[in-house]
Amino acid sequence: MEHSEIFQRLGVALAIGLLVGVERGWQERDVRAGGRTAGIRTFGLTGFLGGIAGILQSMTGPLLPGTIAVLLGLIYIAGKWQETKGDEDYSITSVVAALVVFALGVLAAVGDIVTAAAGGVVTTAILAARHSLHGFLKGLSWPELRSALVLLAMTVVALPLLPDRALDPWGALNPFSLWLLTITIAALSFAGYAAIKLTGTRRGVLLAGAAGGLVSSTALTLSFARHSKEAPQGSADLAAGAAIAGALSFARVLVIGSALSFNLLVPLASGLVPAIIGFLIAGFLRVWRSSAATDVPEITLKNPFELRMVFSFAVLLGLISLISKMTIAYIGTSALFIVAVISGLVDVDAITLSTARLAGSAIDVNTATAVILIAVVVNVVTKAVLAFTAGTRDYGMALAQASAIAIVTGGVAYFALRSFMPE
Structure with missing residues (x-):
């Protein structure tokens, strides 16, 4: 190993220790000097010591790093034990x-330097997220945890046992693929659900709308609509939050569709990205022009890992996949547009998944894009109608205007760029 490489590797080892040490030192910044087991200097030297042990391993063998690790652990445990006597803090996080x-x-020192650096960043992030993670656990109910554990067990244990082949003559119902897609969508929704659990709804209408849009933009639109009846002066702000949720739902469709069929990325983006920008501009302008401060309501969202919701989506996905395949076989691809309209009234994830799986094989990419975009437009219009029926007139009008801006912007861009798209 060249000297320059040794210096580089030791530098990264030292940087990892200093990075974690900064976080640990900041967490215990109010502790008197010498009153804590380890701070920025100790952690920095610990990382540097690991680098030196790794470099020496080529001459001494793996026994030296192992021995140092054991001795280091004992020293940290002894120091933490003495520290515990004074402040009765029994956490061993710093030792680990x-x-x-x-x-x-x-x-x-001896492995992939990029992986080591990434591990240091991840470790620091986990340590820094202490309060957020504890708050998430406190807000997590037993039914939510139970549902997640049951689904995890069903996925890890049952998924490999499911047949990875179509069970119907049209090749639509593949149990393995359907369950894998269902769990993936549930996990994506749970990310937004967890974000709301972690941050609460006190960070502002726009952030609440963004997190809610990852879970269910329809549920968030209804929740904000009901609150607009209780606080009509904040209707414009609430509509802005619903518009942000709509933008996130568009981004979600783009990610899901292009992940299953990369050929859909460009044609979908040509319509969805301008629509997302339209929604975002409309939402931010509403908040900027609003003079009334609006309290963010508690968002009533169901746990995406709830078994009934997961199984319902799996059935819906299977049904739409089967109908789409049968429609193509007996009627033709043009009938998929009717399926898209009907599906868009309820959900866009299922039609996006089923259509993306057909893109490039049973139907061409442009047809698949049109089917997905039709479902998206129908879903947006449906949410605007719900805003009028469940919320105030101002809330419904504001969301309808934002939706119209998004649809027109996306539609103009899509048709303008359509001639440049490959078949």
């Missing part, structure tokens, strides 16, 4: 973090 830093220092 020190051992992780040492291990990453060794990895930086």
Whole structure:
């Protein structure tokens, strides 16, 4: 190993320790000097020591790093034990973090330096998220945790046992693929659900709308609509939050569709990206022009990992996939547009998944794009109608205007760029 490479690897090992040490030192910044087991200097030296042990491993063998790790752990445990006598803090997070830093220092010296650096960043992020994670756990109910554990068990244990072949003559109902797609969508929705759990709804209408849009923009639109009846002066702000949710739902469709069929990325983006920009501009302008401060309501969203919701979506996805295949076989691809309209009244994820799976094989990319965009437009119009029926007139009008801007912007861009799209 060249000297320059040794210096580089030791530098990364030291940087990992300093990075974690900054976070640990900041968390315990009010503790008197010498009153904590380890701070920025100790963690920095721990990472550096790991790097040195890794470099020496080529001459001494793996026994040296292992011995140092054991001794280091004992020293940290002894220091933490003495610290516990004074403040009765029984957390061993710093001890574990020190051992992780040492291990990453060794990895930086003898393994992939990029992986080691990434591990240091991830470790620091986990340590810094202490309060958010604790708040998430406190707000997590037993039914939510139970549903997640049951689904995890069903996926890890049952998924490999499901037949990975179509069970129908049209090749639509593949149990393995359907369940995998269902769990993926549920996990994506749960990311937004967890964001709301972590941050609450006190961070502002726009952030609440963004998080809610990842879970269910329809549910968020209805929740804000009902609150607009209780606080009519904030109707414009609430409509802005619903518009942001609409933008996130468009982004969600783009990610899902292009992930299943990369050929859909450009044609979908040509219509959805301008529509997303239209929604965002309309939402931010509403908030900027609003003079009334609006309290963000508690968003009533169902847990995406609830078994009934997951199985319902799996049935809906299977049904739409089967209808789409049968429609193509017996009627033709043009009938898919009717399926898109009907599906868009209820949900866009299922039609996006089923259509993306057909793109490039049973139907061409442009037809698949048109089917998905029709479902998206129908879904947006449906939410605007719900806003009028469940909320105030101002809320409905504001969301309808934002939706119209998004649809027109996306439609003009899509048809303008359509001639440049490959068949």
